[in-house]
Amino acid sequence: MNIQNARIHGKLQNLRIENGKILEITDKPLAAALDVKGKRVIPGLIDVHSHGCMGLDTMDADFEKMCLYYARHGTTSWLPTTMTMSYEAISRVCRAKTDFRGTHILGFHLEGPYISKKYKGAQNEAYIKNPSAEDFKQFERVKMITIAPELPGSMAFTREVSPHCVVSIGHTDCDYETAMEAIENGASCLTHTYNAMPPFHHRAPGPIGAGFEKHIYAQVICDGFHVLKPVVLATYRMFGPERMTIISDSIRPAGLPDGHYESGGLEVVLEGGIARLTDGTIAGSSSTLWTCVKKAVEFGIPFDDAVRMASATPAEMLGVPKGKLLPGYDADLLVLGDNDEIETVIIDGEVL
Known part of the structure; x- marks a missing residue:
């Protein structure tokens, strides 16, 4: 399929697509093309941190409906994100069927079980463990793992695992020095920056200060609640669009009305679009990545930069040919209509 009259960065262009790849971007007319009539076209979004939606959760190991939901809301690739649960439950997820119509599953993000009890957030403390590279080998297709680098064995784990998947610092009580050591050993990302970690203090910069100094990736839940506007803007200035990565961190109630739900074996209350545990602890979000x-x-972040932080930046972090409208990249695209709302989703060069 070819696409004609696509407005890309303000310029009308045509895309020649074959076998799910962008082969050429040209001003010349193309045969058998979908004419989008000057509408804005952007890369499909990539969510590296999302647990679930529409009453479904990654831990259910059933992704068909989730892949369709995410695709219809502009996320064309994602990492289903596990909770801190038993090894058996996590292994079951990593072995699950993933080739469904809709959003591509690029692999899995293990959020735990190697996390801090103090900063466990909405994770189940009963399943927290110290990092073990040997144990980790049982998990298939892992693209990212969140760890607390202050735990015994974390540095050796990071050295061994980081060549094969992204090691992200999160759910942690580590100080600046420990975070710096983890980064020097291969950690390259912060998990939902600011949430479930020590704050960025002028005399105790913690993991956020270390991440800024070492220019690693920084995930941010940009739903307007988890991280407020001034801090989102400050993080954008600190890390830049090449390192700040927008995530949804959506959980089971996303897309559903207010009510009581379960997430990771814990009760979650969704009220006014905000998800909390029954003790008031903030849980994940109910937003889509496009909403973020x-x-x-x-x-106040420029549109192109906001899109980049949810497409090209996570793609670069994962090392996949996605997130850019350039020859050689996967043809995962969004056509935007009035008010820049998603009108058409294209995955692998095919209209959803």
Whole structure:
């Protein structure tokens, strides 16, 4: 399929697509093309941190409906993100069927079980363990793992695992020095920056200060609640669009009305679009990644940068040929209509 009259970065262009790849971007007319009539076209979004939606959760190991939901809301690739649960439960997820119509599953993000009890957030403390590279080998197709680098064995784990998947610092009580050591051993990302970690203090910069100094990736839940506007803008200035990565961190109630739900074996209450445990602890979000991108733009981040932080930046972090409208990249695209709302989703060069 070819696409004609696509407005890309303000310029009308045509895309020649074959076998799910962008082969050429040209001003010349193309045969058998979908004419999008000057509408804005952007890369499909990539969510590296999302647990679930529509009453479904990664731990259910059943992704068909989730892949369709995410695709219809502009996320064309994602990493299903596990909770801190038993090894058996996590292994079951990593072995699950993933080739469904809709959003591509690029692999898995293990959020735990190698995390801090103090900063466990909405994770189940009963399943927290110290890092073990030997144990980790049982998990298939892992693209990212969140760890607390202050735990015994974390540095050796990071050295062994980081050549094969992204090691992200999160759910941690580590100080600046420990975070710096973890980064020097191969950690390259912060998990939902600011949430479930020590704050960025002028005399105790912690993992956020270390991440900024070492220019690693920084995930941010840009739903307008987990991280407020001034801090989102400050993080954008600190890390830049090449390192700040917008995530949804959506959980089971996303897309559903207010009510009581379960996530990771814990009761979650969704009220006013905000998810909390029964003790008041903030849980994940109820937003889509596209909603988070629009919130970033509302906060004052330039549109192209906001899109980049949810497409090209996570793609670069994962090392996949996605997230850019360039020859050689996967033809995962979004056509935007009035008010920049998603009108058409294209995955592998095919209209969803």
